[in-house]
Amino acid sequence: MEKGSTFIKDFLIIGGGAAGCMAAIRAKEVNPDMDVAVIEKAEISRSGAAGRGMDALNNVVIPGVSTVDEYIEAVEIVADGVFEPTISRVIGERSFGILQRLEAWGLTFPREPDGSYMVNQFHPKGRFLVEMRGELKKIIAGEAIKSGANIFNRHTALDLIKENERIAGAIVMDVETGEVKTFLAPAVLLATGGAARIGLPRTGYLHGTFDCPWCNGEAYKLGYEAGAKLTGFEYTGVSSMTRDFNGPGQSTFIRHGAYLINGLGERFMKKYDPERMEHAPAGIRMKAMREEINSGRGPVAFSFSHLRPEVIKIIEEGIYAAERPTMKEYFECKNIELSTCPVELVACEVYLCGGHGLAGLVGDAWGETNVPGLFAAGDCLANPYGFLPGAMVMGEVAAERVAGLKAQQPTAHDGEARLARLLGLIERHHRGALEVPVRDFEYKFRRLVNDYVEPPKSEMKLQRFLKETEPMLRDQDDLPAKDPHGLMKVFEAKAGLFCARTAAEASLFRTESRFGLYHERVDYPHKDNQNWKTRVLISAGPDGPVIEKENP
Amino acid sequence: MNLNIDRDCCIQCGACAEYCPGHVIAMDEEGWPYERYPDDCWYCGVCQVECPENCITILFPYLIR
Numbered sequence: 001m002e003k004g005s006t007f008i009k010d011f012l013i014i015g016g017g018a019a020g021c022m023a024a025i026r027a028k029e030v031n032p033d034m035d036v037a038v039i040e041k042a043e044i045s046r047s048g049a050a051g052r053g054m055d056a057l058n059n060v061v062i063p064g065v066s067t068v069d070e071y072i073e074a075v076e077i078v079a080d081g082v083f084e085p086t087i088s089r090v091i092g093e094r095s096f097g098i099l100q101r102l103e104a105w106g107l108t109f110p111r112e113p114d115g116s117y118m119v120n121q122f123h124p125k126g127r128f129l130v131e132m133r134g135e136l137k138k139i140i141a142g143e144a145i146k147s148g149a150n151i152f153n154r155h156t157a158l159d160l161i162k163e164n165e166r167i168a169g170a171i172v173m174d175v176e177t178g179e180v181k182t183f184l185a186p187a188v189l190l191a192t193g194g195a196a197r198i199g200l201p202r203t204g205y206l207h208g209t210f211d212c213p214w215c216n217g218e219a220y221k222l223g224y225e226a227g228a229k230l231t232g233f234e235y236t237g238v239s240s241m242t243r244d245f246n247g248p249g250q251s252t253f254i255r256h257g258a259y260l261i262n263g264l265g266e267r268f269m270k271k272y273d274p275e276r277m278e279h280a281p282a283g284i285r286m287k288a289m290r291e292e293i294n295s296g297r298g299p300v301a302f303s304f305s306h307l308r309p310e311v312i313k314i315i316e317e318g319i320y321a322a323e324r325p326t327m328k329e330y331f332e333c334k335n336i337e338l339s340t341c342p343v344e345l346v347a348c349e350v351y352l353c354g355g356h357g358l359a360g361l362v363g364d365a366w367g368e369t370n371v372p373g374l375f376a377a378g379d380c381l382a383n384p385y386g387f388l389p390g391a392m393v394m395g396e397v398a399a400e401r402v403a404g405l406k407a408q409q410p411t412a413h414d415g416e417a418r419l420a421r422l423l424g425l426i427e428r429h430h431r432g433a434l435e436v437p438v439r440d441f442e443y444k445f446r447r448l449v450n451d452y453v454e455p456p457k458s459e460m461k462l463q464r465f466l467k468e469t470e471p472m473l474r475d476q477d478d479l480p481a482k483d484p485h486g487l488m489k490v491f492e493a494k495a496g497l498f499c500a501r502t503a504a505e506a507s508l509f510r511t512e513s514r515f516g517l518y519h520e521r522v523d524y525p526h527k528d529n530q531n532w533k534t535r536v537l538i539s540a541g542p543d544g545p546v547i548e549k550e551n552p
Numbered sequence: 553m554n555l556n557i558d559r560d561c562c563i564q565c566g567a568c569a570e571y572c573p574g575h576v577i578a579m580d581e582e583g584w585p586y587e588r589y590p591d592d593c594w595y596c597g598v599c600q601v602e603c604p605e606n607c608i609t610i611l612f613p614y615l616i617r
Contacts, residue, residue, distance in 0.1 A: 042573040046598045051573050154575070175575060205615040206591065207574070213594050214574055244616050326597040326610050333617060439591065485575055485589060 004179040008409060009037045011402050012170060012183050013149075014157045015191035015219065016040030017048025018388055019378030021140045022098075022395035023189050024149035030403035036149040037183060039172050041156045041192075041214060041488070045141040049193055049212040049379065050388060053136040053322035055252060056120075057102075058387040059128045060095040065119050066126050068092035074123035078281045079358060079384040080515050081533045082232075084550075086365050087383045087390075090397060095389040098396075099130060105143060107134035120255035123385070124276055129255055133321065140392075155181075156488050157218065159422050160188065160226040160374070161415040167226065167373040168410035171422055178484035180423065182415050186407035187373045189398050190219035190361065191391075194379035195499040197492070198236075199349030199454055200446035203244050206439060210241045210248065210348040216492040217352060217499035219380035223361045224498070228369035230538040231382050231550070232358025233499070233506035234519045236453060239282060239356075240289055240300075240345040247324040249343070253302045254278045256315050260285070261342060262297040283516020286347060290517060301342030312338050347517075349446070350454050352499055355379040355386045357518070359503075362537065366401035367394045373407060382535075425477060429490055432480020441479055442493045445469050449500050453507065456520040462508045469501060502545065506536050509547045554593040554613050557585055561607035568599035568608060 011027050013020045016038045027036045040047055061071050071092040072085050099117075103109055110118045110131045118131040145151060154175045161169040161184065169184040193215030197206065207213040224230055240250055260278050262268045272288035273280035280288075289300045304312055316338060320328040336343060354360025360382030367375045367383075375398040378391035386394070434441075452465035476494050481487040512528040513521045535550040555577075557568070568585050569577040577599060578588035587593070593613065600608045611617065 042575065043571050046571045046573050046602070048573075051598060052596055052601075203615045205613050207594050208613065208616055209594075212573075213592075246616075324596065326595050326600075326612075329597075329610050330595075330612065330617075333612065488575075489592075 004181045006182040006184065007037065009183055009185040010034045011036045011187050011189070011399070012185035013038045013189045013191060014170060015048070015193065015378070016044040016141070016144070016151065017191060017193060017378055017391070018050050018137070018140060019391035019395035020189065020191035021144035022392040023191065023377060023399040024144045025147045026396040026399035027403055028147035028149055030400055032148070034403060038144065038149055038151045039155045039157055039170070040151060040153050041175065043153045044144065044151050045138050048137065049215060050323070051137050051212070052325055053134070054132060054388055055318035055322040056132050057099060057130045057389050058122055058251060059091070059385065059389050060099050060130045061092045061128060062096055062117060062119060062130070066128055070126040071128060074125045074128070075385050077124045080283070081529065082358065082514065082535055083384045084535065087363065087367070087386070087394070090365055091383060091386050091390045091393045094393040094396065098389050098392045102136070105139050107132055107136060107139060121279065122251050122255050124279055124281055129251070136322070156491070157222060158491055159418050160222050161413050161418055162226060163410040163413040165372060166410070167371055168413035169415060171415070171419055173484065173487065175484045175488045178487070180419070180426070182419055184410055184413065184415060186409055187375065187402040187405065189375040189377060190223055190380055191376070191378045191395065192219040192380055194351060194353030194355070194359070195220060195496060196351050197442065197446065197496050198351055198500050198503065199238070199449045200443065201246055201349045202346060203246070206442060208246050209351065210239060210246050211351045211353060215379065217495040218492065219361065219376060220352070220502070221495040221498045223369060223374065223376065224540055226371050226374060227540060228371045228374055229362040230360070230502065231362050231535045232354065232360060233352060233503045233538060234510045234536060235358035235515055236350045236455060236503050236507065236518055237353060237357045238286060238347045238350055238454060238517065240286060241348040242327065243344040243346045245327055245330045246348055247327045249319045249327065250302070252315055252318045256311050257307060258302040258304050259306065260300065261303045262292045262300050264297055268292050268297070268300070281516060283518045287517040287520070289345065290347065299344045301344045303342045304338045305340060309339065350449055350503070352503060353379045354382045355390055358382060358384050365397070367398045368401060375402070426487060428477055429479060429481040429487055432478065434475050434478035435480065438479050438481070438486065438489050438493050441472065441475070442496065445472055445497050445500055453500060453504050455517050456522045457507050458521060458523045459508060462504045465504045466501060469497065472497060502538060505545050505547060506538060509536055553587060554590055554595060554611055555587060555599060556609040556611055558607040559584065561605045563605055565604060567602045567604065571598050571602045573598055
């Protein structure tokens, strides 16, 4: 531990994934004189949920193919009516601009014989999914580096600094050396992704999660503690994933016509959503899968044997080229050939994500939270089904807003007091009075998430989770950390516990069932549009979280 | 172990350690890469694609494979 330097910046970006990189690039475009810093926990060329790239942009409104209104309608369906359209409209309007920008930078968007973009349907309504090839993250990161922003690789933000009600900066640790640095800035963008390590994968491997395990809800916790509002934490994602590898592919499989089958070889979606079949919203698909498995008709799988070899080749190109390409080696190690073998699916562990689901910081049209100067973009912002284009759009608009505001540098901030408090806490972790390894601590609360927070939910189960994890709130500050990496993991585990408890609190509050399986309450089995077609907002109160309806 | 790093072809360039998003790989005192924090591996394959000599094989964590 070392108390290091203070850096004065105009714009501090925490998280160098797709959203953070795009914010840095746009900020320097709008105002080249602006002093921009990016804090990145990994190495920016390969960081974030899209570090290995992506095979498609899920949601681009291409003029002549679809409209912004159609896009908003599609998001409203998948969000089950609980959404605020402002951000979705911004994403819809600017998504094609993102595609054009990526194409100009060298990413490939395969074309149909007539020269038009290859567009498929993934959402229940409308065609917004555009095929993409190329090293997405390396290209965006390269542009961010070229922009002249200062990149701080292997640094993680541990606390935020305020000046009265405004944001004023952050305290950051170098995870190689342990040096603690203060960054002062009148505008801060949180862009550290969603929270992956909330539930425990069925393999028992802590980092074997569906979503990027190094994004563990740090922005949710930092924002909440600084006074920002959260929403959508009762939308506990449990997507279907390829068994054990826990990798994605379903959007690729569905858009190319794969069938969901049960152990009897039946296309079971006929029973649950005969009109939309595999295109039904994810929560409905998951509920159907669970029903089949619980009724002894498992395992459930995607089947490809009816597809033409050239379609299977496109699927393989997609899933083996980007996002989680080691799926190829995994299938080889398990002797899985798509043309002849169904790919078994299981429900992944509970995760929280604002770009795939609803859980995120609440922002306005620029992604600014209720804390002046504090913005969010990407998976930590509530931008339902904004996906990758949403992350990049909201990075851009946050940067434009910050560049336009010309805010003054903070002077009367609480940075010194926050730093002293943090250094004391770090010292306490070095002493580690709990003498329990952080992996046991993490395993314990994630096992409890599987038992009590994973849907189907009930008041009794959720209350039990809160009671069982209450002592862990006291224990967490005495977790041992012997080196900076260990300290980073302690802070990740604390953020995970915070997210899990917030998900339980929000799930208790919403006394209805909604979002298919994701918020199924056995004690309130029906959807109640009259009382609950509204977002649940969570903010920090003097005695714990304050939970309320957005529109009572 | 989740990875096999073949020392016969490794040129000790350090790219695997530099780019690993999970901070899993480090270089030892003799300049060889090793899995410093194997529990944190997501078998994402960044080390494999960044290796200029193609000497890393993903083995997958035992609980997964």
